[in-house]
Amino acid sequence: MQVGIDQISFFSPNYYIDMVDLALARDQDPNKYLVGIGQSQQAVIPPTQDAVTMAANAAEPILTDLDRQQLDLIIFATESGVDHSKSAAAYLQRLLNIQPFARTIEIKQACYAGTYGLMQARDYVELNPTKKVLVVASDIARYGLRTGGEVTQGGGAVAMMVTANPRIMTLERDNQFMTKEVMDFWRPTYATEARVDGKFSNNVYQEFFVELWERYRKVTGKDINDFKAFVFHLPYTKMGLKGLRQILPEADADQQARLLAQFEASRLDNKKFGNLYTGSLYLSLLSLLRHSTDLVAGDRIGLFSYGSGAEGEFYSGIIQADYQQMLVPNQLDDLLAERIKLSIPEYEAMFQATLNGAADRQLDGAADPALYVLTGLQQEQRQYEKQ
Numbered sequence: 256m257q258v259g260i261d262q263i264s265f266f267s268p269n270y271y272i273d274m275v276d277l278a279l280a281r282d283q284d285p286n287k288y289l290v291g292i293g294q295s296q297q298a299v300i301p302p303t304q305d306a307v308t309m310a311a312n313a314a315e316p317i318l319t320d321l322d323r324q325q326l327d328l329i330i331f332a333t334e335s336g337v338d339h340s341k342s343a344a345a346y347l348q349r350l351l352n353i354q355p356f357a358r359t360i361e362i363k364q365a366c367y368a369g370t371y372g373l374m375q376a377r378d379y380v381e382l383n384p385t386k387k388v389l390v391v392a393s394d395i396a397r398y399g400l401r402t403g404g405e406v407t408q409g410g411g412a413v414a415m416m417v418t419a420n421p422r423i424m425t426l427e428r429d430n431q432f433m434t435k436e437v438m439d440f441w442r443p444t445y446a447t448e449a450r451v452d453g454k455f456s457n458n459v460y461q462e463f464f465v466e467l468w469e470r471y472r473k474v475t476g477k478d479i480n481d482f483k484a485f486v487f488h489l490p491y492t493k494m495g496l497k498g499l500r501q502i503l504p505e506a507d508a509d510q511q512a513r514l515l516a517q518f519e520a521s522r523l524d525n526k527k528f529g530n531l532y533t534g535s536l537y538l539s540l541l542s543l544l545r546h547s548t549d550l551v552a553g554d555r556i557g558l559f560s561y562g563s564g565a566e567g568e569f570y571s572g573i574i575q576a577d578y579q580q581m582l583v584p585n586q587l588d589d590l591l592a593e594r595i596k597l598s599i600p601e602y603e604a605m606f607q608a609t610l611n612g613a614a615d616r617q618l619d620g621a622a623d624p625a626l627y628v629l630t631g632l633q634q635e636q637r638q639y640e641k642q
């Protein structure tokens with residue numbers, strides 16, 4: 256039996272900044288951001304959105320009434336959790352009106368957790384082939400104003416439905432994974448912004464990719480010619496290109512050109528939203544599905560998942576015949592068309608207005624066009640609404 260991704264959906268809030276504006280405001284050459292980092296725009300998250308609302312907004316378009324009655328496992332991957340104890344998945348279950356006899360769990364391992372969630376979902380469906388599992392990966396990438404990491408911020412959520420006989424992509428059982436305890440990127444529980452050793456994190460990412468790819472080749476006997484495309488965790492899109500370039504010499508010139516063209520398709524959307532942390536790899540997969548012009552059923556896609564701290568996984572998936580019909584129609588095009596561009600001072604003000612501290616407050620949910628919004632804090636309880 257094949258198990259994998261049957262539906263996929265994306266959400267990011269309706270504000271962004273242009274990377275040329277940010278570069279000029281930070282006295283940088285715009286080409287450093289556009290080419291050297293590989294980002295053209297960055298999602299800005301208003302106070303009325305958080306990991307929970309973004310996940311709900313991403314999941315809503317792929318849920319039917321029957322799903323709400325039948326789903327019994329929701330896996331919520333995030334490193335932007337809103338509570339040290341209560342799971343974000345419990346909020347999600349109520350907001351999405353999913354029946355009470357469901358298991359709900361939040362999982363964390365930096366940007367890697369979404370992949371673990373998918374593999375747990377795959378295992379569950381293999382044991383229970385009539386079941387579906389909702390996996391969401393939702394995050395806000397925050398480094399701080401005027402920091403080295405600022406150009407790699409962003410945010411959004413990806414929701415995926417894992418089922419038997421998936422119509423988008425199977426999850427093959429060829430996973431290679433590894434963990435090494437390093438301090439490349441972390442966020443202490445008292446901090447709202449990540450700490451990062453930027454250059455070191457780039458190096459660890461690439462070492463993990465090369466090591467896992469080597470191991471994958473040895474264990475499976477497959478090589479670079481077995482793949483139609485490689486998609487990467489994209490903290491910024493140049494990072495994936497650096498990864499891919501490490502293995503390209505294993506292919507002849509034609510295969511190199513094909514893989515580079517697929518990589519361009521897989522980073523188009525990530526360039527406009529920035530880092531989603533645990534959702535980034537799956538936004539890149541969605542970008543490939545949306546923009547590649549020659550994917551066909553049976554194509555093997557290699558997926559590299561990396562989460563600082565650090566844990567990595569490489570595995571493959573097989574594209575299914577109906578993948579195009581399964582994408583939410585016009586979803587990203589509409590999101591992009593409706594986004595409002597902020598000036599850099601407006602972005603800085605919004606960045607600092609994020610819900611912080613314990614004081615009661617009311618937020619203007621009606622000003623946010625999203626279906627699910629955060630409307631404030633009352634007695635230290637987040638107030639979520641469907642509008």
Ligand code: HMG
Pocket residue numbers: 284286287288290291292334365366367403404405406407439440451452453454456457460488489490491493494530532533561562563564
């Ligand atoms: P930086 O020091 O500002 O940038 O930091 P740089 O000086 O290294 O330049 C970046 C690139 O731009 C270089 O290219 C330059 O040559 C080029 P590269 O050598 O890397 O190929 N450049 C130009 N190109 C064209 N025209 C120009 C020009 N000027 C320079 N005029 C850094 C960049 C990414 C380190 C920083 O932004 C940062 O610390 N970001 C956050 C950390 C990060 O994203 N790490 C990625 C790996 S770790 C990971 O993926 C996990 C993560 O998602 C977290 C999680 O798991 O939860 C982060």
